[in-house]
Amino acid sequence: xxxxxxxxxxxxxxxxxxxxxxxxxxxxxxxxxxxxxxxxxxxxxxxxxxxxxxxxxxxxxxxxxxxxxxxxxxxxxxxxxxxxxxxxxxxxxxxxxxxxxxxxxxxxxxxxxxxxxxxxxxxxxxxxxxxxxxxxxxxxxxxxxxxxxxxxxxxxxxxxxxxxxxxxxxxxxxxxxxxxxxxxxxxxxxxxxxxxxxxxxxxxxxxxxxxxxxxxxxxxxxxxxxxxxxxxxxxxxxxxxxxxxxxxxxxxxxxxxxxxxxxxxxxxxxxxxxxxxxxxxxxxxxxxxxxxxxxxxxxxxxxxxxxxxxxxxxxxxxxxxxxxxxxxxxxxxxxxxxxxxxxxxxxxxxxxxxxxxxx
Amino acid sequence: xxxxxxxxxxxxxxxxxxxxxxxxxxxxxxxxxxxxxxxxxxxxxxxxxxxxxxxxxxxxxxxxxxxxxxxxxxxxxxxxxxxxxxxxxxxxxxxxxxxxxxxxxxxxxxxxxxxxxxxxxxxxxxxxxxxxxxxxxxxxxxxxxxxxxxxxxxxxxxxxxxxxxxxxxxxxxxxxxxxxxxxxxxxxxxxxxxxxxxxxxxxxxxxxxxxxxxxxxxxxxxxxxxxxxxxxxxxxxxxxxxxxxxxxxxxxxxxxxxxxxxxxxxxxxxxxxxxxxxxxxxxxxxxxxxxxxxxxxxxxxxxxxxxxxxxxxxxxxxxxxxxxxxxxxxxxxxxxxxxxxxxxxxxxxxxxxxxxxxx
Numbered sequence: 001x002x003x004x005x006x007x008x009x010x011x012x013x014x015x016x017x018x019x020x021x022x023x024x025x026x027x028x029x030x031x032x033x034x035x036x037x038x039x040x041x042x043x044x045x046x047x048x049x050x051x052x053x054x055x056x057x058x059x060x061x062x063x064x065x066x067x068x069x070x071x072x073x074x075x076x077x078x079x080x081x082x083x084x085x086x087x088x089x090x091x092x093x094x095x096x097x098x099x100x101x102x103x104x105x106x107x108x109x110x111x112x113x114x115x116x117x118x119x120x121x122x123x124x125x126x127x128x129x130x131x132x133x134x135x136x137x138x139x140x141x142x143x144x145x146x147x148x149x150x151x152x153x154x155x156x157x158x159x160x161x162x163x164x165x166x167x168x169x170x171x172x173x174x175x176x177x178x179x180x181x182x183x184x185x186x187x188x189x190x191x192x193x194x195x196x197x198x199x200x201x202x203x204x205x206x207x208x209x210x211x212x213x214x215x216x217x218x219x220x221x222x223x224x225x226x227x228x229x230x231x232x233x234x235x236x237x238x239x240x241x242x243x244x245x246x247x248x249x250x251x252x253x254x255x256x257x258x259x260x261x262x263x264x265x266x267x268x269x270x271x272x273x274x275x276x277x278x279x280x281x282x283x284x285x286x287x288x289x290x291x292x293x294x295x296x297x298x299x300x301x302x303x304x305x306x307x308x309x310x311x312x313x314x315x316x317x318x319x320x321x322x323x324x325x326x327x328x329x330x331x332x333x334x335x336x337x338x339x340x341x342x343x344x345x346x347x348x349x350x351x352x353x354x355x356x357x358x359x
Numbered sequence: 360x361x362x363x364x365x366x367x368x369x370x371x372x373x374x375x376x377x378x379x380x381x382x383x384x385x386x387x388x389x390x391x392x393x394x395x396x397x398x399x400x401x402x403x404x405x406x407x408x409x410x411x412x413x414x415x416x417x418x419x420x421x422x423x424x425x426x427x428x429x430x431x432x433x434x435x436x437x438x439x440x441x442x443x444x445x446x447x448x449x450x451x452x453x454x455x456x457x458x459x460x461x462x463x464x465x466x467x468x469x470x471x472x473x474x475x476x477x478x479x480x481x482x483x484x485x486x487x488x489x490x491x492x493x494x495x496x497x498x499x500x501x502x503x504x505x506x507x508x509x510x511x512x513x514x515x516x517x518x519x520x521x522x523x524x525x526x527x528x529x530x531x532x533x534x535x536x537x538x539x540x541x542x543x544x545x546x547x548x549x550x551x552x553x554x555x556x557x558x559x560x561x562x563x564x565x566x567x568x569x570x571x572x573x574x575x576x577x578x579x580x581x582x583x584x585x586x587x588x589x590x591x592x593x594x595x596x597x598x599x600x601x602x603x604x605x606x607x608x609x610x611x612x613x614x615x616x617x618x619x620x621x622x623x624x625x626x627x628x629x630x631x632x633x634x635x636x637x638x639x640x641x642x643x644x645x646x647x648x649x650x651x652x653x654x655x656x657x658x659x660x661x662x663x664x665x666x667x668x669x670x671x672x673x674x675x676x677x678x679x680x681x682x683x684x685x686x687x688x689x690x691x692x693x694x695x696x697x698x699x700x701x702x703x704x705x706x707x708x709x710x711x712x713x714x715x716x717x718x
Contacts, residue, residue, distance in 0.1 A: 028528045034535050085492065089485045113542055126448045126538050129488060130531045133444060136495055137523035144520040153512035160519065161503040164496035169387045172489045176393050179485050183472055 005349040012055050012065075012072070013048040019073040020142070029134060033108055037101050037131035038138075041080050044096040044259075047357070049242070050075045053206060053350055054213040057231050059343030060335075063217020067149045071159065071216060074142030075209045078163065081135035082171060082205075088128045089179060090268055091297075097259035102128035140164065151216055158221035159212050167208045174200025181271030186291055189276050197271070198243045199236065206239030207232040227337065234334035234347070241327035242354040244320050247272040249358065251308050252317060257359035263304045269295020273323060274316035281314040324355045364708040371414050371424075371431070372407040378432040379501070388493060392467055396460050396490035397497075400439050403455040403618075406716070408601070409434045412565060412709055413572040416590050418702030419694075422576020426508045430518065430575060433501030434568045437522065440494035441530060441564075447487045448538060449627055450656075456618035461487035499523065510575055517580035518571050526567045533559025540630030545638050545650055548630050556630070557602045558595065565598030566591040589693045593706070596690035601713040603683035606631040607676055608717070610667050616718035622663045628654020632682060637675035645669060683714045 020042060029035040051072035058068040086092075087100040094100060099107065106124030109115040115123055143163065146156045177197040181189065211223060211232040218227065249258055250265040251274060265272065279290060293299045293307045311317065328351055338344050379401060388394040410431035417427040445451075446459040453459060458466065465483030468474040474482055502522065505515045536556045540548065570582060570591040577586065608617055609624040610633060624631065638649055652658045652666045670676065687710055697703050 028524060030528075030532050031535060031539070034532065085488055089481075089488065109542075113539070115542060119542065122448075123538065123542070127535070129444055129448065130535055132492070133495065134528055134531050136492065137527040140499055140523040141520050144516050144523075147513070147516055153516055154506070157503050157506055157512055157515060161500050164499040164503075165387060168496040169389075169493055172493050173389050173393065176390060176486070176489055179482065180390070180472070183468075183474060183478065183482070 005346065005353065008346055009048075009052055009350075009353075012052045013046075015069060016048055016051040016072050016076055017042070019069055020077060020138075025138070028138070033105065033112075033127055034131060034134070036108070037084075037105060037127050038135060040098070040101050040104055040131075041083060041096060042077070044098055046076075046096060047359075048076055049350070049354070050079050050205060050209045053235050053238075053347070054209040056343050056346045056350060057210040057213030057235070058217040059213075060231070060338050060341060060347055061214045061217035061227055062341075063213070063219075067146070067151060068213055068216045070142045070145040070149060071212050074139045075205070075212065077135055077139035077142060079205060081132040081139065082175070084128050084132040084135065086175060088125055088132075089175070092260065092264060094260045097256075100128070101131055146216065152219055152221070154221045155215060155219060158223065159215060162211075162223055163208060167204055170200045170204045174198075174202075174204070177201075178271070182269040182295055184271065186275070186279050186287070186294065189271055189279070191273060191276050194271055194273055194276055195240070198240050202243040202246075203236040203239040206242070207236035210235030230334045230337055231347075234331045234351070237327045237331035237334070238351045238354045241324040241331070244273065244324035244327070245355045245357065247274055248317055248320055248324075251311060253358065259359075263301075263308060266294060266304050266307050267297050267299055272316075273320045274311050276316075277319040278311045278314035278316035281316075282310070286310060286314070321355075328352065328355055364705065364712065367705055368407075368411055368709075368712075371411045372405075374428060375407055375410040375431050375435055376401070378428055379436060379497075384497070387497070392464065392471075392486055393490060393493070395467070396443075396464055396486050397494060399457070399460050399463055399490075400442060400455060401436070403457055405435075405455060406718070407435055408709070408713070409438050409564060409568045412594050412597075412706070413568040415702050415705045415709060416569040416572030416594070417576040418572075419590070419697050419700060419706055420573045420576035420586060421700075422572070422578075426505070426510060427572055427575045429501045429504040429508060430571050433498045434564070434571065436494055436498035436501060438564060440491040440498065441534070443487050443491035443494065445534060447484055447491075448534070451619070451623060453619045456615075459487070460490055505575065511578055511580070513580045514574055514578060517582065518574060521570075521582055522567060526563055529559045529563045533557075533561075533563070536560075537630070541628045541654055543630065545634070545646070545653065548635050548638070550632060550635050553630055553632055553635055554599070557599050561602040561605075562595040562598040565601070566595035569594030586696065589696055590706075593690045593693035593710070596686045596693070597710045597713045600683040600686035600690070603632065603679050603686070604714045604716065606633055607679055607683075610670060611676060612717065618718075622660075622667060625653060625663050625666050626656050626658055631675075632679045633670050633675035635675075636678040637670045637673035640673040640675075641669070645673070680714075687711065687714055 029038045054072045054075055055065045055068055059065050084101045087095055088102045092100050093103045102124040105127035106120045109120035109123030140160055143160050147153050174197050178201060211228050214228045214231045253262055255262050279287060282290060293303045331351055335344060335347060388397045413431045413434055414424045414427055418424050443460045446454055447461045451459050452462045461483040464486035465479045468479035468482030499519055502519050506512050533556050537560060570587050573587045573590045612621055614621050641649060652662045690710055694703060694706060
C-alpha cells in the first residue's frame, strides 16, 4: 500500500468531517441531549471509507470531487444513523472507543435527569431511536444540497430516490436477517444466506456510494449507465470483503484499535462465515460447546475466550480471509473500463485497504 | 358540518390509500415480517387528515389535486413512521383498533420464531424500529415521485429538504420534550412548554402538509411565499387544536371509536393542558393523589378511573376545549386572502372537523 493512500484518505476525511461539522447544522438538533446523541459518533475518529469511495469514484469518471462533497458527507451520515439503530438492536455498549448512543443516553438520563435504572435504559433507547431518525433526514438534506453545487436537480432526485428506496430497503432487510439469524440454531446456518446478509448489510451502501460518485461525476440520473454499474459492482464486492474482514477483526483484532470489545460477536451469536465454517469442521463435543456459548449473553469470559480459540483452530478465520480475498480479486477487473488516472489508482488502493486494515 | 365534507374526506382517503397500496411497492419490504410491520397501520382505518389538508390546500391556490397525490400519500406515510417509533417509545399496545407494530412483532417472534418472552419483546421492538426507518425513506420516495407528475424538480427538492430538516427536527424535538415531560414533577409542568410541545409534535407536520399542497399548486420552491406561509399558519393552528382535542378524547372518548384504551395517557404521565389546569385547581390532598397515579404504569384501574374523573371535575377538559376553540378561531382568518372556491370551503370545514370529531 503506497504511503500516500493513507494521506489521501485522511485529506478526504477532513473535508467530509468539516462539511457536516459546519455550525449552521448544530442548531437543527435540540434539546441538548438530542444534539449530543446526533453528534456522538461523527465526532469520534472513523475510517470514512464510504465517503472516500464516493469521492474517488467521482474523480475516476472525470468529475470534480468538490461538487460531490455534500453527497460524501451525506453517505457518512446515512451510515451513521444505521449504526445508531443497530447498536440499540444489538444491545452494544461501545462504538468507536466510546459509549454507544443509547448507553450514553442512559447515563445522561440517570445522572442529569435523576432517572431510576429501568427508566434510564428506556430514556437512552428513546434518545438513540430519535437521534437515528433525524440523522436519516439530515443525510437526505445533505444530498439535496448537491443542487446548490450545480448538480442537475434530476440527478439529485435520482440519487435521493435510490438511497431512500432500494438502498435503504435492502440494508434494512440485511439487518433484519441478521437479527433473525441470531435466533437460528447453528445447524440451520447456510453460507449463501450469510453472504447475502453481508451483501445487503454492507455491500449495498458501498455500491451506492460509488454509483453516486460516478453519477455526480457524469451528471447522469441513470443508475443503469454501464460505467455507473461497473463502479458500483466494484464497490459492492469490496464492501462484502470489508464485512468479512470486520468479522475476523471481531475475533482476532485489537480491542483498542477497534474501539469495541472483542468477543461481543460471540455473545451476540452473530451469524458469520467463521462460525459457519468452524461448526462444519467441529466434532460433536465441540459443536455442543459452540451451541452452548454462541448467542449466550450471560456466557462467562473464559468460555467466550475458548470459543474464540476454537473458531480460529477449526480454520474459520483462514477460510473467511480467503473468501474476502476472492471478493477483492473479483472486484478489481470491474474497473478495467476506466481510463488510467490518479483517482483510479486510489480506488484500487482503497480496495486493498478494505481487507488489509487492522481496525 | 355539511354532510358532503365527510364524503369529500373519504374520497381523498380512498385515493391516498390507493396510491400507497399499489402492488409495485409491496416487494420493497422483505422479509415478510418487515412487510407486515410496514403495512400494519396504513391498512387500518385512519382519518388521513394530513393528506386531506394537503390536497385541499393545493386546490385552494388553484392547483390540480391529482398532481399533488404522491405528496399526500407521502405525508401520511411520514406521519405513520413517527407513530410506529412513538409507540415503541411510549410502550403502547394498541393503535387504530389493533396491536401496535412492536406488539404485533412480539407476537410473531413468540409464535412464529418460537422466541422466549424477553427475546420476543426485543424482536418486536427491533422490527418496529426498522419498519419506521424504511417508512421514512418510503415517504421521501413518494415526494420524489412528484417530478413524474410534472412538478418542477426544484420544487420537489425544496419540499424534501424542508420535510427532512425543519419539519423532522422540530417534530423529533417535540417527541423528546414529551418524553422528558413524563419524567418531570407535576409542579414543574408549564403551560407554555406544553403548548410548544404540541405545536412541535403535531402543528409542524400539519403546517408542512398545507404548505406542500400550496407550493405544488403554485409550482413554487419558495417556502416564504406569503400564500404558502398563510395557509401553513392556518394548518399549524388547527393541528395544535387537533392535539388538544386528542388529549380530551384520551380521557372522555369512546375506546372503540378511538381504537386505543382510554386511560393510557394517565399511566404514561402524559403532560397535557388538562393535567396542568386540573393540578393548579386541585387541593393539596388531590395533588398528592394525582402525583401518585399519573405516570405510574402499575396504577390499578380504580385509581386511573378516579384520576380521570378528577381531571374532568377540576375543569381540565373544559379548559382544554376552550383553548382548542381559540386556536381554530385564530386559524380561520389566515385564509382571508384566498379567493372563494369549493377547496377553500373544504379547508374551513376541515378546520371545524379537527375539534368536533369524536374519534
